[in-house]
Amino acid sequence: xxxxxxxDVMIIGAGPGGIFSAWELRHLCPDLRIAVxxxxxxxxxxKCPIDxxxxxxxxxxxxxxxxxxxxxxxxFSDGKYNITNDFGGTxxxxxxxxxxxxxxxxxxxxxxxxxxGGTHMYSTAGTELKxxxxxxxxxxxxxxxxxxxxxxxxxxxxxxxxxxxxxxxxFFDTKVESLAKNGxxxxxxxxxxxxxxxxxIVSAGRSGSKWLEKVCSDLKIPxxxxxxxxxxxxxxxxxxxxxxxxxxxxxxxVYRTEKFEDNVRTFCMNPRGIxxxxxxxxxxxxxxxxxxxxxxxxxxxxxxxxxxxxxSEPFKDSNGYGESIARLSNMLGGGVIVQxxxxxxxxxxxxxxRIEEGTVHPTLNATPGDLSLVLxxxxxxxxxxxxxxxxxxAPGTANDDTLLYGVEVKFYNMEVxxxxxxxxxxxxxxxxxxGSGVTHSLSHASASGVYVARRIAEREA
Ligand SMILES: Cc1cc2nc3c(=O)[nH]c(=O)nc-3n(C[C@H](O)[C@H](O)[C@H](O)COP(=O)(O)OP(=O)(O)OC[C@H]3O[C@@H](n4cnc5c(N)ncnc54)[C@H](O)[C@@H]3O)c2cc1C
Numbered sequence: 001x002x003x004x005x006x007x008d009v010m011i012i013g014a015g016p017g018g019i020f021s022a023w024e025l026r027h028l029c030p031d032l033r034i035a036v037x038x039x040x041x042x043x044x045x046x047k048c049p050i051d052x053x054x055x056x057x058x059x060x061x062x063x064x065x066x067x068x069x070x071x072x073x074x075x076f077s078d079g080k081y082n083i084t085n086d087f088g089g090t091x092x093x094x095x096x097x098x099x100x101x102x103x104x105x106x107x108x109x110x111x112x113x114x115x116x117g118g119t120h121m122y123s124t125a126g127t128e129l130k131x132x133x134x135x136x137x138x139x140x141x142x143x144x145x146x147x148x149x150x151x152x153x154x155x156x157x158x159x160x161x162x163x164x165x166x167x168x169x170x171f172f173d174t175k176v177e178s179l180a181k182n183g184x185x186x187x188x189x190x191x192x193x194x195x196x197x198x199x200x201i202v203s204a205g206r207s208g209s210k211w212l213e214k215v216c217s218d219l220k221i222p223x224x225x226x227x228x229x230x231x232x233x234x235x236x237x238x239x240x241x242x243x244x245x246x247x248x249x250x251x252x253x254v255y256r257t258e259k260f261e262d263n264v265r266t267f268c269m270n271p272r273g274i275x276x277x278x279x280x281x282x283x284x285x286x287x288x289x290x291x292x293x294x295x296x297x298x299x300x301x302x303x304x305x306x307x308x309x310x311x312s313e314p315f316k317d318s319n320g321y322g323e324s325i326a327r328l329s330n331m332l333g334g335g336v337i338v339q340x341x342x343x344x345x346x347x348x349x350x351x352x353x354r355i356e357e358g359t360v361h362p363t364l365n366a367t368p369g370d371l372s373l374v375l376x377x378x379x380x381x382x383x384x385x386x387x388x389x390x391x392x393x394a395p396g397t398a399n400d401d402t403l404l405y406g407v408e409v410k411f412y413n414m415e416v417x418x419x420x421x422x423x424x425x426x427x428x429x430x431x432x433x434x435g436s437g438v439t440h441s442l443s444h445a446s447a448s449g450v451y452v453a454r455r456i457a458e459r460e461a
Contacts, residue, residue, distance in 0.1 A: 003193035007035040007169070009456065010188060010197035012176050014038035015072020016442050017203030017433025019160060020107060020449030026167045028457035034168045035195055037188060039175035039208070040068025043157055046075060050277065052365055057335050058279045063173070066279055067207040070172070071157040073434070074442045078270055078289050079116075079153025080250050081108060081443040084143035087252055088441030089434075091448055094420050103447035108146050114163075115155040116148050119292060122249040129244060129393075133253060136392040141252040149292030171195075179215045186429060199428045201452055203445070204435035206280070209319070209413045212435050216416060221424045225414035225437075228322035230379050231264070231306035232371060233286045234387070235360060235403040238272045238301040240396040245271035245301060255389045257382045264386040267304040267410070272297035275364035275405055277336060283326045284335045286364070286405040298363055304408045305386050307379045322409040329374045329407045333367035337374065337407075341387065342400025344371060344380075358401035371406045413437045421455045422448060430456075 009025060011018045014036050022036055040046065046065040049055045067073050083104040085092040092100040112119070123144040124130065133140040148156060164170075176188045179200065186200035204212050216223050244251055254265045273290025288302040311318050329337050339350040340358055349370035355362060372380055383404075391398035415437030416424065422438065423430050430452045432438065433445035 005035070005193070005195050007195060007197040008032040009199045009201065010035045010037060010186065010195050011201045011203060012037050012179070012188060013072065013203040013205055013208060013433070013435065014070045014170065015203060015205045015433060016074050016446040017205070017439070017449040018072070018201070019164070020446040021201050021203065021432065021453045022164055022168050023110065023160065024450045024453030025456060026164065028453065029460050030167065032460065035171060035197065036168055037171045037174045037176050037190070037195065038068070038070060039063055040070070040172065041065065042170070042172045043070040043075065043161055045069070056365070058277070058282065058284055060282055063175070064207070064279055067205070070161055070170070072205050073207065075154065075157060076150055076289070077153060077442065078150055078268070078273070079148030079442070080268070081111065081146040081148065082143045082250065082441055083108065083145070083443055084141070086141040086143060089439030089444030091438055091444045094418070094422060094438060095451055100444070100447060103450050104443045106450060107443060107446040111146065111148065111156050114159040116146070116152055119146060119148050119152055120249070121146050122247070124248060124251070127247060129248065129251065132393050136389060137255065138389055138393065139254045141254065143252065145250045147249050147292070150289050151296070152292050178218070181219065181426060184428070199430070199456055201430045201432060202435060203433040203449065206411055206413060206434050208435050209411070210281070212416070213414060219424070219426060219429075221426070222417040223414040225316060225412070226311050226318050227308060227412045228318040229267075229306040229308050229410035230322055230325055230375070231304055231383055231408050232375075233275055233288055233302055233304050233405040233408050234397070235275055235300050235302040235362065235405065236397060236399070237360060238299055241271070241301045241394050244394060245269065253390070255386045257385045259381055259385065260378055262307050262378070262382045264305055264307050264382045267306050269301065269303040271301045272299070273302055274298055275302050275362070277364065280409070280411060283323055284330055285326050286336045286366075286408045300360065300363055302363070305383050306408065306410055307382045319411045322411055325374060325376070326407050326409050332373060333369045336364065336366040336405050337369035337371055338362055338364070338366035338403055338405050339369060339371045340400060341398060341402040341404060344384070344404060347372070355403070360401045360403050362403055364405060366405055371404060374406055412440065422452050423455070
């Protein structure tokens, strides 16, 4: 006989969205029976086998420990919680700008009271850099950013988990295969059992996007999808950007290219950090980390330069387009490709020797190659223009030895049609976090979790 359990609320996904839904619900409605179903492992069991020595590339684990498990895609992230409506998602469109900021601050208070207390909050308010950017055709986006760092972010997650354990039932290594309506209730089925609940919050993140597409199609929930961001990760000596990163830590700077009038933006800045591999559905792309711990800091700073591609009819598969470009780099380089800016400009591939002779020592062991064989011209031209624009506010950015790793792809989930409660057309079925397409960041995903928990609590009252 099948193992079926019944709960008041079930949450699918234990990333920031799921964690903060559970957190808030448990405080507001301590009597509710809450289940969290997570495809990945609990936090302490999450371990990627890539060690850079014995195992250099992805071996395609059944469940990827980087993207899945308690803490979601954010567990080993740099833990930058950006408090802003300027980027990181469009939550404000559903709940209003003021409310969105208020919830992001609330999340920050929970993080700082659970191990993140000694960390720094940076802000663009009153910075001179804004004017310097404007004078150089660049725009600095406004934000406050709490930088937890990969190490403290992990500690915060450990502490939240400890507290949640007493009142929430976690089901790890439990990939929900199907989600169906069962009268007024929701039925989540997985290998070896199922769970029935009156209310369901889906916070499946980017890694759950394919599964979520199927859920939306089965339940006839309208969706749309048309965006992907493609680019490279830039690595430079930390001193070149230190006047910016010391003041702001993470700055989001946008440049409008002269040639195509595309927007190129900086993304995920890691002062004195490292460049890392990222695995999305078996495709290796690049990302970056940094640490609060002085001993783990490096001599380099890295950040992504991304160009947004919006597609119009009839093309619908924007993520497929990004995946194909990333696959091409994997095909040529066996993983991530690295190239000196000087080599790119001279139209030649980088070699191990040229990189070793350079002044920037790579923090990721990537394959020297030629990014112009991978990235579409329009995107590459935009990136080169942006590097020269940044060179005007941070001289040295366009040096020959600057390293470019490719490709970095930021996939966007389809946007699920939800109302201002983040509820789908099915009463009691909420879709939040990155999986819903409403958010693309730790702070927005977490805030969306708190928000739905409060809506559910109001209904329960
Ligand atoms: C390397 C890296 C660094 C990052 N750094 C930052 C940063 O510094 N700042 C920032 O704002 N953002 C950062 N991000 C993005 C950030 O991690 C995400 O925006 C955030 O985690 C989204 O939260 P979420 O809860 O919506 O989804 P996720 O964190 O993706 O969590 C979703 C969870 O759902 C589970 N799941 C999916 N499908 C199913 C299913 N069918 N059944 C059961 N469980 C399922 C997954 O296993 C996963 O654990 C980073 C991302 C990565 C990968």
